[in-house]
Amino acid sequence: MSKSWEEINARIASGEAAVMTAEEFGALASAEGVSEAARTVDVVTTGTFGPMCSTGAFLNFGHSDPPIKMGTITLNDVPASGGLAAVDTYLGATEPSTMHGIEYGGAHVIEDLLRGRAVRVKATGPGTDCYPRTEIDTYVTLDDLNQAYLFNPRNSYQNYAVAVNTGDRVLYTYLGTLLPRLGNATYCSAGALSPLLNDPTYRTIGVGTRCFVAGAPGYVAWEGTQHNPNQQRDEHGEPVSPAGTIAVIADLKQASPDYFSAATLAGYGVSAFVGIGIPIPVLDEDLAATLALTDADLTATVFDYGVQRRSRPALRQVTYAELRSGEIEIEGKRVPTGPISSLPVARRIASELKRWITEHRFTLAPPLQPLPQPGSQGFKPLEIRTEEAI
Amino acid sequence: MARKRLDLTFPPRQATKAITYHLVKDFDLVPNILRAQIQPGQEGRMLLELTGGQAEFEAGVAFLRSEGVEVHEAASDICLDVERCVVCGLCTAVCRPGALTLAEGTADLVFDKDKCVYCEACVVACPRRAVMLRF
Numbered sequence: 001m002s003k004s005w006e007e008i009n010a011r012i013a014s015g016e017a018a019v020m021t022a023e024e025f026g027a028l029a030s031a032e033g034v035s036e037a038a039r040t041v042d043v044v045t046t047g048t049f050g051p052m053c054s055t056g057a058f059l060n061f062g063h064s065d066p067p068i069k070m071g072t073i074t075l076n077d078v079p080a081s082g083g084l085a086a087v088d089t090y091l092g093a094t095e096p097s098t099m100h101g102i103e104y105g106g107a108h109v110i111e112d113l114l115r116g117r118a119v120r121v122k123a124t125g126p127g128t129d130c131y132p133r134t135e136i137d138t139y140v141t142l143d144d145l146n147q148a149y150l151f152n153p154r155n156s157y158q159n160y161a162v163a164v165n166t167g168d169r170v171l172y173t174y175l176g177t178l179l180p181r182l183g184n185a186t187y188c189s190a191g192a193l194s195p196l197l198n199d200p201t202y203r204t205i206g207v208g209t210r211c212f213v214a215g216a217p218g219y220v221a222w223e224g225t226q227h228n229p230n231q232q233r234d235e236h237g238e239p240v241s242p243a244g245t246i247a248v249i250a251d252l253k254q255a256s257p258d259y260f261s262a263a264t265l266a267g268y269g270v271s272a273f274v275g276i277g278i279p280i281p282v283l284d285e286d287l288a289a290t291l292a293l294t295d296a297d298l299t300a301t302v303f304d305y306g307v308q309r310r311s312r313p314a315l316r317q318v319t320y321a322e323l324r325s326g327e328i329e330i331e332g333k334r335v336p337t338g339p340i341s342s343l344p345v346a347r348r349i350a351s352e353l354k355r356w357i358t359e360h361r362f363t364l365a366p367p368l369q370p371l372p373q374p375g376s377q378g379f380k381p382l383e384i385r386t387e388e389a390i
Numbered sequence: 391m392a393r394k395r396l397d398l399t400f401p402p403r404q405a406t407k408a409i410t411y412h413l414v415k416d417f418d419l420v421p422n423i424l425r426a427q428i429q430p431g432q433e434g435r436m437l438l439e440l441t442g443g444q445a446e447f448e449a450g451v452a453f454l455r456s457e458g459v460e461v462h463e464a465a466s467d468i469c470l471d472v473e474r475c476v477v478c479g480l481c482t483a484v485c486r487p488g489a490l491t492l493a494e495g496t497a498d499l500v501f502d503k504d505k506c507v508y509c510e511a512c513v514v515a516c517p518r519r520a521v522m523l524r525f
C-alpha cells in the first residue's frame with residue numbers, strides 16, 4: 001500500500017480525506033492493525049505545546065516623521081535588536097525586561113501584542129541626514145505594525161530529556177524546579193503526539209512543510225538550531241534523547257494567544273509555550289508504523305541535572321506511559337513525575353489541525369529540501385579556547 | 391477528631407503566641423500554623439490548622455472570638471486562574487503532598503484542597519503565574 005502526496009492532497013481538496021490525530025491513529029492501528037489503518041487514513045495530525053526558548057518575532061514599525069534609525073529599542077522595557085536597518089527589529093522571547101526581569105520578557109510582549117494590547121516602543125538613534133530623529137517614545141498594537149512574523153530558530157524538539165536531581169539542593173532549571181535527592185522528575189514532550197516523533201527520520205517534514213504555528217498557518221523554514229539527527233535510536237528508529245528540531249515561520253497577525261503563552265521559569269528565565277502541529281501524510285506502511293506508536297512505545301532518557309556539566313549522567317530510560325503514570329523508579333526510589341509540556345493543549349492543536357484539513361481544505365506541502373538525515377551531521381559543542389590556541 | 395483550617399485576623403497588639411499556647415493547654419487542640427503575617431502594631435493574619443475533638447474545637451473557636459480574634463473557615467485561600475493556566479502540569483511536579491495532580495487520561499489539573507499544606511512551591515514553580523495564595 002502506498003499513497004502519493006498528490007492523491008492525498010486531491011482527497012483533501014475534495015473534502016474526502018480521512019484525517020486522524022496521532023492518538024486516534026494509534027488506537028485504530030492497535031485495534032485493526034497497522035496495514036488497515038494505513039489503508040483507511042490519509043493524514044495524521046500531531047501537536048505539541050511546551051516552553052520553546054528559541055522563539056521570537058521580526059517586527060517592522062514603519063517610519064515616523066521625521067524618521068529615526070532605531071539603534072537601541074525597547075518594547076515595554078524589553079530590549080529588542082537594534083541591528084536590523086532603521087525600523088526592523090527582532091524580539092527574542094527569552095529577553096528579560098529592564099524593569100521586571102524575568103517576570104516580564106520578550107514572550108510577554110508577544111503575548112500582549114497577540115491580545116491586542118498596545119505596547120510602548122522606545123528607541124534612540126544616532127541622527128543621520130536621512131534619519132534625523134534621535135529619540136522616539138510611542139505605542140503600537142499588532143495591527144499598527146507593517147509586518148510581524150514569528151521566526152523561531154528552534155522549536156518542537158524531537159524528544160527531550162527527563163530531568164532529576166541527585167544533589168542536595170533545589171535546582172531551578174529550564175525543566176522546572178528539581179527537588180533534591182531525586183525528589184521529582186520533570187519531562188517535556190508531547191510523546192505520541194509529538195510532531196517529529198511521528199516521522200522520526202524526517203521523510204515528510206522538511207523545509208517548506210506547511211504546519212500549525214501558534215494558531216497560524218506557517219511553514220518549516222529550515223532545520224532547527226542544534227538539530228541532531230545522530231542521537232541513539234531505538235528499534236523503531238526513534239531517538240531516545242533530544243534529537244531533531246525545526247525552525248518555523250508564521251504570521252504573528254494570524255496567531256492566537258490560545259497557542260502562544262509567555263512563561264517564567266522560576267530561577268531560570270523567560271520562555272514561551274508555543275503550539276506546533278504538523279500534518280503527516282500516511283504515505284506507506286513504514287510511516288504508518290511510526291505514526292501508530294503510543295506513549296508505551298516511546299522512550300526518553302533520565303538525566304541527572306545535579307551534575308552541572310554539559311554531559312550529564314544518563315540514569316535510565318523510561319517510556320512516556322511510565323512518565324504519565326505520575327511515578328517512575330530510579331535507583332530503587334519511587335520518584336514522582338510532572339510534565340512541562342501541556343497534553344490537553346497538544347491534543348487541542350492536533351484536533352484543530354485536523355479541522356483545518358477537513359473543513360478549510362488545508363493541503364500538505366512535500367518538503368522542498370529534506371532536513372539533515374541521520375548520519376549527516378552532528379551537534380558540535382563550544383570549546384573554550386584562548387587566542388594562542390587558535 | 392476534627393481537622394479544620396481557620397483564617398484568623400488578629401487585632402493590633404494581640405499576643406498570638408499566648409493564643410496558640412491556650413489552644414494547646416486549655417482546649418487540647420493541636421495547632422499547626424500554615425501561614426502567618428504578623429507585624430507589631432498592625433492587624434495580623436494567620437492560617438491555622440487545628441486538630442482535636444469537635445467540642446474542644448468549638449470551645450477553642452469561642453475562646454479565640456472572646457479574645458477579639460476574627461475567625462473564618464479558610465476556604466478561598468489558594469486560587470487557580472484558569473484563564474492563565476495552560477495545564478502544563480509543572481506545578482504537580484513540586485507539590486509533595488499531592489494536592490495538585492493531573493487526572494488520568496485527560497491530564498486535566500486537579501486540585502485537592504484538603505491535601506494542600508500551603509507551602510507555596512506551586513506558586514513559585516508555575517510558569518504562567520496562575521496559582522496565587524491569598525488570605
Ligand code: SF4
Binds near residue numbers: 499
Ligand atoms: S504550573 Fe501553572 S500553568 Fe501549569 S498546570 Fe500548574 S497552574 Fe497551570
Ligand code: SF4
Binds near residue numbers: 489505506509
Ligand atoms: S501550596 Fe504546596 S501543597 Fe498546596 S498545592 Fe501548592 S505545592 Fe501543593
